[in-house]
Amino acid sequence: MTSRPDLTPQFLAYDDGPFIIRMSIAMGLLATLFVGLRVWARTYTRIKHGLDDSIIISAMLFIYGFIVITVYRGGSGKHLAANLMAEPRVFSRAVLYLSVGDILYATSIALLKASILVMYCRIFPLRSMKVGGYSLGVIVLMWWIAVCLLAIFQCRPVRKAWGMSTTEGTCIDKGIWFTSVAVPNIVTDVAILALPVRQVSLLRLSSARKMAVSGIFLLGGFVVIVSCLRLRCLLDLRGGEDGDFTQLVACVWWWSDVEISIGCVSACLPTLRPLARLLVGLFRRHTMSNRITDGLNNVETIGCARSRHPQDMTGNGVESCERLGDEGAPTADLNLRQGHSNEVSTVALGNQDSHLQN
Template identity: 35%
Template structure:
């Protein structure tokens, strides 16, 4: 190892990816807080009853924000984003801080990834009524929890003694290989992601609704793939890092994808609950559109019997359940007016909102 900074090119000494990590973390702090706030605002606006998935999302937000905060702290006091050989000479204390922060980010990461996934699984229980699917949901939740607990315990026991990670007087051979640790908790996490993506699809495609609605509902549940994509990219990064010889530099990429992954799971858990808000915005925009108003006026003189579905006007009453047991399909009671027909497709229960929504 070089003994003075003159051994390194000036560009190598000044090179850092820390500002990029701080910028990404700051964006996700605002995004995570906003998306959870909108989730609860939507619940209250539509007077929807809070479920287990809503309560779980609160600690999920805390740990997701924790990932962002610890990433910023690593840049500020631990030199993450800069080259480790430079820090050994220029700021040895930053190297000690980096090693200590490693413990914190590992424990926070395990919880930040697992808890929003548990919220997603809890939301599945709102719509999966068949016993085999509910049992599968609980099993996947158990695997997610066990993987997180195992990751935390392994991290805490990764060095013997505990201070061997940052104490230069102790042999680093007493610690586990950090990249292999990240890979060990990533692979089971990706496996559970795949299970979670596939689990609700048979139920959705078994509903008595048209194909477009089935595709739309499937898309809602596939939002969880955002987190899985980030997890796969992060796994690739850990395989690229064979050893932490330049640990503070390599840690910037790992920390970036770790916080992106946890935030994507949080956002994926909240987006389906925002569907009423999205529909309200779309309907408002349509009502304000001059084109829709003109079209409505120009078609008012047409014979409704020629195309009755274009003049559908149904007075909606509370929903009533239909279909065999095990299927969450609802359709509205209606009173049709002259020359009008009711919708021919049952509207699926919105798993994340108790307020009625109708699509024709």
């Protein structure tokens, strides 16, 4: 197929695909790191692994699945016209990957939120917290079921939505689909973030711990912002095949990667206090060791000769500090000679001498 005159070489060569792959791998490694640190913290403190730990480990399996789908993204990142010139069915494949990705994304997000809610109920075993946690858990479960059903049955016949059929059919309006998926997700993010605020505000915490808790909430707020950015990218896809679908969907993939990974980090941070204590202890020991070393170096200079200078022109003596021998001659060795039963120490400060006879 020959290229159209309006498709420049730069337009055809444009490809965000490598960036999507790098972003996906980096975000996956970040999530893996923090889940690994969480497991290590539990083992290090000999705390029994709880249900929240098992749930977040399960979430990692779906996160990895989402990363694989992101990497094999059906031409995402390139302009649709360039993709269609190389493979006419690329649009159907891109829609297929997006549908599968939606199910993996929703499952990962639902498990992360469930892990956080279980952790809340474990940390704050209060009736109000349990009622709020269970209520939000039911809402998250219903949201997950709705997303999966929408992804599977978004078109009639079903095969049309999964890129396996070119027959005529009808599909749910993508604007309604994306909004109905993303808005409840954002609302539950805010609700889960606000759920423990009252209990945390009642705790008597040091300034350092208050800063740590504030950092966790700020990171959770960042996840909400990322969810909003992802919704904005989803709404840009409403043009379907008439729009530049495969290029615009790249935005959805990378913001989804960021949202899932940062959400995983937020879920793990409250469990990493043992690691924080260990790092603070190592820092303090290192600082104390340096202070002791500096102190010993300062002590070694006491009694040692600094410099010998004659009096300056004003007649003021230049301070010096020497150990003098028995005959008044300076000696470099501070050790007593063997065989001396008595020790005479002479300390000279400026022009004043004091003799201490043992």
